[in-house]
Amino acid sequence: MKTVKVVAAVICDSIQDKNKIFATARGYGDFKGGWEFPGGKVEAGETPQEALVREIHEELDTKIKVGKLIDTIEYDYPTFHLSMDCFWSEVMEGHLELKEHEAAKWLTKETIDDVAWLPADITLVDKIKAEMK
Template identity: 40%
Template sequence: MTKKRIYVVGAVIEDEDNNILCAQRPDNKNLALKWEFPGGKIEKDETPAQALKRELIEEMTLDISIGEKITTTVYEYDFGIVELTTYYAKIIKGDIQLLEHAQMKWVKPEEIEKLDWAPADIPAIEIIKQKSGNRV
């Protein structure tokens, strides 16, 4: 049986101090309590950018601007094959309201890997750490 392929997008949102917004999945969904970059599934006829903007409004009531693509990762879970594309993003307006996640926190790039991440997010974390190291 072929596993379902799930196309998702994630936002790597940085604040003015270059801390990154990390969100913890709820305990009643796949990958319960794993950390991830906020985002979600791309719906039919949506571009990745449209999906990311919609998901951030739905999950956190945030309007974001989307910047450079970080990476695309394909990871096979027991429930399906996830293709995750991550992008840098900035908050344009809105105050974070957690409508989907158990909790969130702002984390320094050098501390980010201490969280228990969903496997598909890990390649993006490696790239973020390298880039932030180059900015210092």
């Protein structure tokens, strides 16, 4: 099975406080409408952090600061294996403009379970909740 290496940003209001996180709904593909943490594929020669900065700039026209690794999710979808490095991040510059997603929202610890997360992304939610205020 083919492995797809990606990165995801758990963008929060503050890496220190983590009161709310930013989630996006996919705007295309097999999982259109499913909620995820924004990010994308790592290109040859990039570190995961460099890939994440590039992807968030491309998808959301925003410059982020990448914090610590939360976890690496390994998940088997029917046609590929996903390996996803997930990092705490915060906005440094920009307004999180949706270029590829159909919707987005800020979620709190109390509302994080209110969206239909994609299968790989939902495996991260409990770890995120544990660090949120």
